[in-house]
Amino acid sequence: MSTNRHPLELLVRNLELRAPLPEEDRNAVLALSYTLRTLEPSTYTIREADPPKLCAVLVSGFAYRQKLTGDGSRQIVALQIPGDALDLQHLFLNTADHNVQMLTRGEVAFVPREELQELARSRPAVGHAILVKISVEASIFREWLLNVGRRESRARLAHLLCELAIRLDAEGLAEDYGYELPMTQEQLADTLGLTPVHVNRTLKTLEAEGLIIRNKRNISFPDWERMRGVGDFNQRYLHLEPQTPEQTI
Amino acid sequence: MSTNRHPLELLVRNLELRAPLPEEDRNAVLALSYTLRTLEPSTYTIREADPPKLCAVLVSGFAYRQKLTGDGSRQIVALQIPGDALDLQHLFLNTADHNVQMLTRGEVAFVPREELQELARSRPAVGHAILVKISVEASIFREWLLNVGRRESRARLAHLLCELAIRLDAEGLAEDYGYELPMTQEQLADTLGLTPVHVNRTLKTLEAEGLIIRNKRNISFPDWERMRGVGDFNQRYLHLEPQTPEQTI
């Protein structure tokens, strides 16, 4: 699970996916101080209503953002993969409006919030990369809203599986779009706004149609193009190209 | 419909709701150049896949953000009210990932994107205010995801009506939480992930329960506390308090 590389290198690579950084800025990110910790599944890194104090970077493993209704049902509003920073959504807010929990066991590097903010201030390229990342996460929220609000269960599930394939692939964590899906069907249900029973049936449908192959929690796609079609998946919303900052003359 | 005040004053007030600005910064915002135009309902101000060139500020009227599935169903992913800037979500992205359209007729001030970005760069307080606004919008996306994914139609509709009441009230556009709802039931349906028929029935239910009073498109709440309860509404996610920037020592 652990790497012997610098833990923050993953963050750099993650940021550089959309906003390449000059050598100096890259090194400045790597020079941030951090504490590395291994967290067990379902450990909270942020709790709703708390003031965010640290900025956590996911080094290995998976995490999710979650909100609860008054009567206790849960909606998972985001999935985070290695390299993602978990607190950017709260970097400019005083109070957390949702919870972040580990999905699997994983390593998290805690960076002092102030240090990161200072870095963003003093190094425009880093600041820009962070803003791009925040904006892309917001874009994913919008697509999920479309997914949950307007796609039937089969397309909805297929869309999520496609998104994970592309995001993991972009980080070099998928092989030929196949990957290990680290979620129970109950967690999938809470992500998709469905029940676990229905997720199970929908998974079986996709499987029966030859759209996915499951081995334990391993998912692969025998016919990616058809899968993309079923999931109505267009990756534009992931903004997976360099997002160049506007140049001031 | 039009005001004789400076159109950008609304933007300033909107930003200052969460991030008070020093006099100088306030004036700098007001000094931005702009073109004021009146737009008819359903006019696009941003189109998916286009590069955002201008930054539009809603001066009067309402607008919405929208995405479509491949088979043409629509999900409204955000509602914008007077004072809102319509392009902050794309300020750091090269390509629009959703559409923005006018909901009602209204006035829009178009500000050159570069000028706004330069202002954000040169005036940290303005930059901070913009980042807070972007972050709050993302928070609203998350709450909507919870709303659409995990609340039944009655609570879901009630929640949206509560949110609009609070947001409009914060801008001084509601009276005792009552307001004119400028949406057709079809638009409400596309916002909530429901069908127009079901929205109609759900509205009637709320009305029959004495939770709302409707006069044409005017909505008021005879018993706000009960309504809040039914909508499972907690306004924390709107972050309606000053979001103070982290201080560097």
Added chain:
DNA sequence: CGTACGTTTGATCTTTCTCAATAATGGTGG
């Protein structure tokens, strides 16, 4: 090898959708 957790399946129920028709409303041209 037993316990806890996750998956799978069946039967039935409910919410919400679909289809279709009717009524209201607002705006327009005469």
Added chain:
DNA sequence: CCACCATTATTGAGAAAGATCAAACGTACG
């Protein structure tokens, strides 16, 4: 001001997707 048209709201009846309840089956792990 009135008749007409397009849009929006309302209502009913029936269908369907997805939820609920309950049980059985697997699997991992102490």
